[in-house]
Amino acid sequence: MIDDILDRMTLEEQVSLLAGADFWTTVPIERLGVPKIKVTDGPNGARGAGSLVAGVNAACFPVAIALGATWNSALVERMGVALAGQAKSKGAAVLLAPTVNIHRSGLNGRNFECYSEDPMLTAALAVAYIQGVQSQGVAATIKHFAGNESEIERQTMSSDIDERALREIYLPPFEQAVKRAGVMAVMSSYNRLNGTYTSEHPWLLTKVLRDEWGFDGIVMSDWFGSHSTVATVNAGLDLEMPGPTRDRGEKLVKAVRNGEVKPETVRAAAGRILTLLERVGAFENTPDLTEHASDLPEDRALIRQLGAEGAVLLKNDGILPLQKPGLGHVAVIGPNAAEARVMGGGSAQIAAHYKISPLEGIRASLSNANSIRYAAGCRNNRLINVFSGEMRVEYFKGQNLTGSPVAAEPANKGEFFWFDLPSPELDPSDFSARMTAFYTPTESGEYIFGMTNAGLAKLYVDGRLLVNGYDGWTRGDNYFGTANVEQRQGVHLEAGQQYQIVVEYCSSATVEEGINLTAVRFGVEKPLGEADMAEAVETARAADIALLFVGRDGQWDTEGLDLPDMRLPGRQEELIERVSAVNANTVVVLQTGGPIEMPWLDKVKAVLQMWYPGQELGNAVADVLFGDAEPGGRLPQTFPKRLADNSAITHDAAIYPGKDGHVRYAEGVFVGYRHHDTRGIEPLFPFGFGLGYTRFSWGEGQVSTTEMEPDGITVTVDLTNVGDRAGSELVQLYVRPLAATVERPDKELRAFAKLRLAPGERGRASLLVKPRDLSYFDMETKAFRAAAGRYQLLLAANATDIRSAITIENPREWIGKTSDRFI
Known part of the structure; x- marks a missing residue:
């Protein structure tokens, strides 16, 4: 069916599929029965087409680092199933999650949105999450591919990472998502990788992702993360988001006519978009893009369970x-x-x-x-506490709040992030708005008003200009770097007196490279002393x-x-x-x-x-x-x-x-516990650490064989709950090379098992170690290499608490190609 549709498409129609129609939907082709589908942000919920601060209510699940702390793949898979239901409640067929970037510095603003510092734990949870989501006919989108471990200058910064660190630390979660979970979509990151934007990186998007790993889904840009026409398409970026297009459309048609892009390249990309529509069932059932809130008791119970876990x-x-x-x-x-x-x-x-x-x-x-x-x-x-209370918002054409408002609506929160405006007469790049509210303090004293705005704004209290977010406006640290630093001003207010607050906002006349948004946030609070x-x-x-x-x-x-x-x-x-x-x-x-x-x-x-x-x-x-x-x-x-x-x-x-x-990334593979263990730096709390309310005794670890075999070695250990209440214990398996020709971490996590046992109950953890688990990425041969020799398999309660050490032999050198399907 896909080839038949492609055969009947004009070049212009094929090109039209390669950019979004708007912020959240793809382009339909009605004459050929090609529907449009909606995507929605995740990863701890499904927002739908609403703004970041409004929209239809949705179930709010734990953030990714909290999921990483569960070490519970089965529970995370259940969450994926639930999130697919939430995505469907928002009319969406694609969930923009999970985020699998690595905890590198501990200061990353999105550290909370990522699972772990360890690629194995990250990959295990990501695979479970994706399998849960996609089991319900919703596509998951693993992100951000790759090297997005900081938010500083993230739209232009080059993450300079050697290939060994990429292959051992930063790429494995993406690799396993493709090879084990069959993820349907990948999102490129904003940053450059070794000097080249990831959205136009042929080595990353084509050689590694498609040719080596066998990925057959779509690659989409992060929002406003595409910077070119020819380079992105030729590198393997299928979908430019959001729409309407900036770099494709007529520009791409012209590039094909000029011979800069091959027609078959466009056809292949369009075919992958159609395949995605087919995989999410869009051809069988025309997608219903309407949104509703779905507050299910089973979701509530699962969220509560995940929180404790x-x-x-x-x-x-x-x-x-x-x-x-x-x-x-x-x-x-x-x-x-x-x-x-x-x-x-x-x-x-x-x-x-x-x-x-x-x-x-x-x-x-x-x-x-x-x-x-x-x-x-x-x-x-x-930021100053956001204003909460009834207000009226009036919208005007142009940037000067002149004439009669073309739309008006009530609001109850002093934060506005406009993806969609309330009237088709309003141009997102050329409109203004007036918010009018009243505030009655319960105590007399000094109050602080604050405002940050992407666009220009002024805040008045009883007609007096108090906060000026207009004159001298410059980009700052809010709304993804599109808004100014919060401007603040103190004023004395009397208890019981009503004060009128008016905020006048206009969209910026200057459109800059990268993300351009329209937003304003204002608030008031009495400082605590x-x-x-x-x-x-x-x-x-x-x-x-x-x-x-x-x-x-x-x-x-x-x-x-x-x-x-x-x-x-x-x-x-x-x-x-x-x-x-x-x-x-x-x-x-x-x-x-x-x-x-x-x-x-x-x-x-x-x-x-x-x-x-x-x-x-x-x-x-x-x-x-x-x-x-x-x-x-x-x-x-x-x-x-x-x-x-x-x-x-x-x-x-x-x-x-x-x-x-x-x-x-000068530390190379020595990230997190790999750094602390190998360099002898004692942590405050080690990787994998956590206490419970009961006690466990551990037996000695056992192995199925002491020589590595092609199918691996099975490691088992018996645990007994010797406390007086039910609880769980986490068995972590690390591999330590006893001799190495290159510098390697002291040990690396390769498997884990979490057991929940009643008082007095005995259970067995069973873990599998494969030849690749002994390996490192060899820069000369461009392959994973496990040298012949001795290795220790360490069973541990955390990275510094080793309970058993078993020495095994790798009888012969093992070489693993990056294209191997079984990892």
Whole structure:
């Protein structure tokens, strides 16, 4: 059927398939019965065509690092199935997920959106996620291919990575997604790879992806990530997104006529687009692109289960789980206590069905809610709290707010991110809008108004220009680098008095290379000071237990900018110090998208890392704290003692964050625990670490043979739950070469198994090690090579806790081609 359609297409029609119709849909060809399909952002939900801050509600699942912490492929596959249902509820046939870039620095703004520092763990979870999504007839899109481990200058930066590091660390998740999961789509990254944009990189997109790995799906650009006509098509980029086209259309037709692009190249790319439509069933059933909210009880239960399964207990001096009977007075303190920080920022954002804060979850879990006292203590938000309340928005043609509005609509949040405008008469590059709202403070005092805008804007309070986001506007660090740095201004407000807030916005007249967006965000807050800190301390002093909720939020952990350091922002470290000084039973609950430094660690009784676990945050937290569920997580990323211990952090800016448009991955394959183990640098918490609420005894590891065979070696170990409650234990298998002709990591993760056992129950973990698991990528032969000789198979509870070491022999050198189908 595909060839028949292609035969009947004109060149112009074939070309039309190679760019989006708009922000979210492909181009249809009605005369040939070719429908259009919709794509939707993931990976922790399915947003649909709504903006990043609005749209139809959707189920909000845990972020990827929280999934990485589960080490539970079966559960992640179940999430993939659920997400496919969510995508269908938004009329979408393609989910733009999963994200499988590697945790390199710990400062990457999208660290939360990626699974792990380890390619094997990343690949295992990505394969499960893809298989779940695609089992329901929805295409998954693995991203970002490749070398996108930082958000700094991400649209132009060249990630300079040698081929060995690429083959061993950064490409395996993509390789396994193709070879094991049959992923239907790949998204190229914004950055350049060794000097060439990935969207026009023939070695990456054609030689490696298609010729070596056998990928037969589509390659699409990241949004606005295509920079050329001829180079992208010839390199293997099938679909330019979003539409309408900038680089294709008549430009590509002309390039074919001029002989710069072969007609068969266009036909092959168009054929892959048609094949995608066929695979998602678009020819059989015309896609219904309408959107609706789908809030299913089974999704709620799965999100809650995933939240607990990914929770990592980092420290426990016997205080957890808390016993509800006789618990006494509980102080719930911190900037993340009453706020539900359920997801990171950027394109992963969705409009969640609901968000349960830790305070709400704890109150629901305890029968005596009167025993709970709450105090914030301090703030941790990077931007001023967004305005919340009724407002009216009027839209005008042109950029001067003149004439009668062509559209008007109500809103209840002071953040607007326009993918689609409310009237077809409005031009996204030539419109203006006026937002009118009223604010009545409950306390008198100094308030701060803040605004950031992609485009130009001014904020007035009772007719007075207070925040000027117009004069001297320059690009800053918000909205993927398209908006200015937040402008702030303080003003005294009286309690009970109503103030009119007017924001006047106009789209920018200047269109720059790269992403161009229209957005504005404004807010108001009363700063917290010493009195609020003192209130939190006194609340803790009067309590039997202090539960301290600290960390970051989606303004810090976000696409578009990297973190400044690994410290808790604001006065949170001071809050921990002062609370723990007056209450010996202090439990810290962290919410971050990656590692942090913990100078206060020795002063608290317990530390629980919850990440951003989705809409059931508060319930999952309460489940773990009170023992209704165990903390099932293990770290998917090393937590260094200090930022300087990370392999990417040196005195050379060219290694991180980059210099003169290049960031050099000088550490090679020594990323994460590979760096700490091999260089002898003790971590704060090692890769794979996590405590539980029960105890396990381990037997000695056994192997099916002590000589590597073509089909591999099976390794088994028996575990027994010797505690008094059910729990899970994670068995990690590392390979250590005992002799090597090239520098290799001390050990590398090659398999894992997670067992859940009842008290007294015995179980067996079975793991398979194959010849490639002994190998490294040989730069001379351009193949994976396992030298003959001795290797150790290490069974471990984490990267520094080895329980068994078994020596095996590789009797003869093994060479694995990059095109081998079985890996």
